[in-house]
Amino acid sequence: KSLQQERMLMMQQKDLMLKEKSSSMMFSTLLFGVCIGLVLLLLTAWLQRNQFRRQAQRDGLTGIYNRQTGLDLAEDELVQVLANKSHFSVMILDLDFFKSINDRFGHATGDWTIKKVAHVIQDIIRPTDIFCRMGGEEFVLYLPNTDEQTASVLAESIRSEIESINTKYSGHNFSISISIGISSLDEGDLSLDPLLSRADIALYESKRQGRNKVLIYQPAFA
Secondary structure, three states: OHHHHHHHHHHHHHHHHHHHHHHHHHHHHHHHHHHHHHHHHHHHHHHHHHHHHHHHHEOOOOOOEOHHHHHHHHHHHHHHHHHHOOOEEEEEEEEOOHHHHHHHHOHHHHHHHHHHHHHHHHHHOOOOOEEEEEEOOEEEEEEEOOOHHHHHHHHHHHHHHHHOOOHHHHOOOOOOOEEEEEEEOOOOOOOOHHHHHHHHHHHHHHHHOOOOOEEEOOHHHO
8 A cells, every 4th residue: 555655646746747747738838939039029020121221222213322321431431532542433423315305205114224324333333432323313323532634534435325224125215424523532532522523514515515524623613
């Protein structure tokens, strides 16, 4: 009888241990599941935050930087250039007669044109160049560590490539050209404002001289 009682006690203890072990495993599994859930939740929130941040930095039509983001990045680069006493150039690009493309063929074709031009330029420039859309049919290229002659060669390459775009894929037949104004860092420039102002003057002169031209800023333009 004593042996039976002892055996029953051992069985009860064993059963209790099994239940405790089972409860511990369930708790561990639940805790692991909660941890995985939290990690997935944090990862999703991080991905969404990055996506929203990227959307806030990018132009909705072309996917390149928007005006403010491009300016902020370029200002940071300019600080490094000034510290290293290097070169910095700015290029403003504007599509010629873009309004007539919209008026003749519709806004869908106009959007196709802007996206195509942005894609062509992206394929030509360096990864370190900062390319953004100013708005409408106007773009800006910020070129750290680039003198005006190098910028001019790049601009001419861009102008030529855009002039050769085959527009039949848009469903219409028309020509595309672009006018480009360039300015480079001068002694005394401490921000991008004077470079942008001079490049804009060069762009205006390019338009005045017949469009589809690359011009480097000259004091005579002012």
